[in-house]
Amino acid sequence: MATRGGTIGLVMHSPWSPDASDAQARMGEALAAVSRLPRERTQLLPGFLAAQEALGWLPRAAVEHVSEHTRVPVAEVYAIATGYSELRLTPPEPGAWYVCTGVACDMAGAGALLEATPDRTRAIDCQFLCALAPVVHDDAERLYGRVTAEDLQARLAEAAS
Amino acid sequence: MTRVSPTPALARLRGDFPPVGRARVLVHRGTCGNAVGAEAVAAALRASMPGAAIAEGACDGACWAAPSATVQREAHSHRFARLDRGIPDELAACLAGQCDDEYAGRGEYGLLERVGRNDGSFGDVIGRGAYGAAAMAATLRPEQVIEAVAASGLTGRGGAHFATAQKWRLAAQHTGQKYLVVNAEEGEPGVFKDRHLIEGDPHRLIDGILVACRAAGVDTVFVYVNGQARNARAAFERALEDARAQGILDGAAFGGDPVTVEVRSGAGGYVCGDESVILNSIEGQRPVPRYKPPFATDEGLWGRPTVVNNVETLCAVSTVFDSPPPPTKLIPLSGAVSRPGLYEVPIDGNTTWTGVLATAGSAPGLVPGILLGGPSGRFVTPEEYEVPLTMRGLGAGGAVVLPRDADIAEVTRSLAAYNMRESCGECTPCREGTQRLVQLLEDVPANRERIAALIETLTEASLCQLGGMAGRPVASALESFPEAFEE
Ligand SMILES: Cc1cc2nc3c(=O)[nH]c(=O)nc-3n(C[C@H](O)[C@H](O)[C@H](O)COP(=O)(O)O)c2cc1C
Ligand code: SF4
Ligand code: FES
Numbered sequence: 111m112a113t114r115g116g117t118i119g120l121v122m123h124s125p126w127s128p129d130a131s132d133a134q135a136r137m138g139e140a141l142a143a144v145s146r147l148p149r150e151r152t153q154l155l156p157g158f159l160a161a162q163e164a165l166g167w168l169p170r171a172a173v174e175h176v177s178e179h180t181r182v183p184v185a186e187v188y189a190i191a192t193g194y195s196e197l198r199l200t201p202p203e204p205g206a207w208y209v210c211t212g213v214a215c216d217m218a219g220a221g222a223l224l225e226a227t228p229d230r231t232r233a234i235d236c237q238f239l240c241a242l243a244p245v246v247h248d249d250a251e252r253l254y255g256r257v258t259a260e261d262l263q264a265r266l267a268e269a270a271s
Numbered sequence: 272m273t274r275v276s277p278t279p280a281l282a283r284l285r286g287d288f289p290p291v292g293r294a295r296v297l298v299h300r301g302t303c304g305n306a307v308g309a310e311a312v313a314a315a316l317r318a319s320m321p322g323a324a325i326a327e328g329a330c331d332g333a334c335w336a337a338p339s340a341t342v343q344r345e346a347h348s349h350r351f352a353r354l355d356r357g358i359p360d361e362l363a364a365c366l367a368g369q370c371d372d373e374y375a376g377r378g379e380y381g382l383l384e385r386v387g388r389n390d391g392s393f394g395d396v397i398g399r400g401a402y403g404a405a406a407m408a409a410t411l412r413p414e415q416v417i418e419a420v421a422a423s424g425l426t427g428r429g430g431a432h433f434a435t436a437q438k439w440r441l442a443a444q445h446t447g448q449k450y451l452v453v454n455a456e457e458g459e460p461g462v463f464k465d466r467h468l469i470e471g472d473p474h475r476l477i478d479g480i481l482v483a484c485r486a487a488g489v490d491t492v493f494v495y496v497n498g499q500a501r502n503a504r505a506a507f508e509r510a511l512e513d514a515r516a517q518g519i520l521d522g523a524a525f526g527g528d529p530v531t532v533e534v535r536s537g538a539g540g541y542v543c544g545d546e547s548v549i550l551n552s553i554e555g556q557r558p559v560p561r562y563k564p565p566f567a568t569d570e571g572l573w574g575r576p577t578v579v580n581n582v583e584t585l586c587a588v589s590t591v592f593d594s595p596p597p598p599t600k601l602i603p604l605s606g607a608v609s610r611p612g613l614y615e616v617p618i619d620g621n622t623t624w625t626g627v628l629a630t631a632g633s634a635p636g637l638v639p640g641i642l643l644g645g646p647s648g649r650f651v652t653p654e655e656y657e658v659p660l661t662m663r664g665l666g667a668g669g670a671v672v673l674p675r676d677a678d679i680a681e682v683t684r685s686l687a688a689y690n691m692r693e694s695c696g697e698c699t700p701c702r703e704g705t706q707r708l709v710q711l712l713e714d715v716p717a718n719r720e721r722i723a724a725l726i727e728t729l730t731e732a733s734l735c736q737l738g739g740m741a742g743r744p745v746a747s748a749l750e751s752f753p754e755a756f757e758e
Contacts, residue, residue: 151555159536193558196498196539212460213642213671213682214605235689236460240605241334241612242306255306
């Protein structure tokens with residue numbers, strides 16, 4: 111458990127819901143994972159990644175904890191975090207699917223996938239699985255290759271049910 | 272070609288792991304296979320062949336075949352493709368020895384030799400050539416190691432093709448704390464070679480790392496792995512544990528000085544593959560490029576001399592003591608071919624695009640062009656298909672084969688838009704110029720003079736090669752496919 115009661119306290123202010131204790135536990139886990147790292151600037155990115163692994167994104171409390179733990183000012187820590195496209199400073203959309211629109215996937219029909227599922231899919235860049243184009247991933251970053259519009263619609267329907 | 276013979280220390284270590292010899296089915300469960308149902312295939316194989324030896328390994332580079340499995344029986348190796356369509360009876364027959372087909376397409380030696388042909392365990396690779404180079408290097412003086420690499424002509428496979436021996440020499444002349452950073456960021460769209468090498472044969476990378484450390488006098492290594500390449504990271508960490516347990520990292524197994532290896536994950540961004548951005552990232556600074564000079568070999572991590580090498584480069588290092596060392600290049604090939612995947616081709620003056628396209632199942636006559644090098648690349652046109660491939664000309668090697676009806680202007684716009692999104696904003700020519708380039712590409716017909724002037728500014732004045740090369744595919748498209756930009 112993290113030693114920083116103050117930061118954890120931020121979570122306790124969140125409105126009560128059946129998930130709140132779960133969210134609090136995950137925040138505790140995230141802060142503890144950061145606290146286990148050496149207290150050095152070089153651990154900034156490992157700290158972000160450890161927190162994001164536990165939480166799915168980087169809420170303010172987690173960023174502040176990384177800042178305190180590495181003793182790097184919070185403004186600077188934010189400037190660094192925003193430099194990485196895979197660090198999420200806003201919560202992910204649950205249930206969203208991501209369609210690669212890199213050159214290989216585009217030519218293999220990524221556009222048709224997006225058109226067939228307009229509300230639930232977002233365009234993303236190359237996923238480095240170009241030989242299995244077109245490629246999509248779900249909100250847990252599980253990759254699927256050679257996807258057809260029918261496959262994707264079926265997966266979306268399955269996920270919604 | 273003759274492979275370097277094992278040193279006595281290596282021969283002893285190999286003696287601890289006698290080959291098992293039992294025929295087995297190796298299911299290719301790398302990132303590629305798993306994305307197209309290899310998990311279900313593995314389960315189906317286990318259910319249909321109770322008692323058979325069924326192992327799991329990574330993708331063998333034949334991504335087109337996934338989900339697939341290879342029957343391995345002594346020297347016999349037979350891949351069965353697209354097992355999602357059903358498991359053929361021939362597979363069980365082959366395992367039982369009733370089959371003499373042998374699939375062609377991959378040479379005996381090369382960086383892919385063990386990739387997707389082992390189950391990830393140490394015992395499965397040590398008897399098949401692993402650590403030959405590290406064991407050899409430990410018996411040589413650092414200058415001798417550098418000489419061997421220089422003689423092999425090895426150049427950096429990250430794309431810039433700087434002479435590897437020269438880079439090591441620059442670092443070797445410094446004393447005190449030095450670092451090796453392994454660039455496993457692999458963030459160039461269209462490139463998937465380093466992931467395959469690490470997932471499929473991480474011990475080859477460690478072999479190369481140890482040789483580099485010996486040559487440049489380095490004892491501390493950071494391996495910077497693309498944040499999304501989780502399977503690669505996991506495979507590498509497992510291999511590192513095994514190597515450590517065998518005394519390979521602390522000098523106990525082969526002699527030589529101990530090295531410590533730390534794995535770091537990146538977090539996205541094309542520019543994060545630039546070596547100076549990686550140095551900033553590891554230090555905990557903003558992930559933007561540094562001014563060069565000073566070069567990393569003089570002032571790298573925390574101001575200390577640092578060698579940055581690409582994964583494929585270090586894997587190629589593992590072959591430099593073979594005579595003659597095989598100069599091969601990995602080509603991640605995708606697009607309009609029937610067998611997209613990772614190809615390893617000899618760069619010996621005989622390999623051409625015509626040959627590569629034919630191997631990948633495409634009729635060169637139907638291919639209007641190949642995008643080589645993604646957003647920093649250019650278009651190869653049919654006039655070049657017969658010209659022998661060169662190492663430098665291939666860059667990092669990522670190739671997307673265009674279909675007959677390709678909309679070249681649209682592809683060009685999407686590459687320009689990608690560079691605009693990925694511009695880190697640190698320098699004005701690229702921050703403003705990549706946006707302006709996207710706007711200019713919307714005009715039909717294209718205003719060639721203004722585009723040329725803008726590209727000149729990007730090329731000359733950008734801080735790093737993201738901006739420096741951003742105009743390259745645009746200039747290439749305008750030159751090779753002028754009609755695509757007319758009314
Ligand atoms: C925008 C940009 C992206 C790059 N991406 C990579 C990459 O993903 N992998 C890589 O090894 N080198 C990449 N490089 C090249 C590295 O800066 C560096 O030259 C290379 O890692 C050196 O290793 P080598 O000499 O073994 O090739 C990139 C360079 C730039 C400018
Ligand atoms: S060229 Fe582009 S990516 Fe490189 S430093 Fe300048 S703005 Fe950043
Ligand atoms: S273009 Fe889609 S995975 Fe590379």
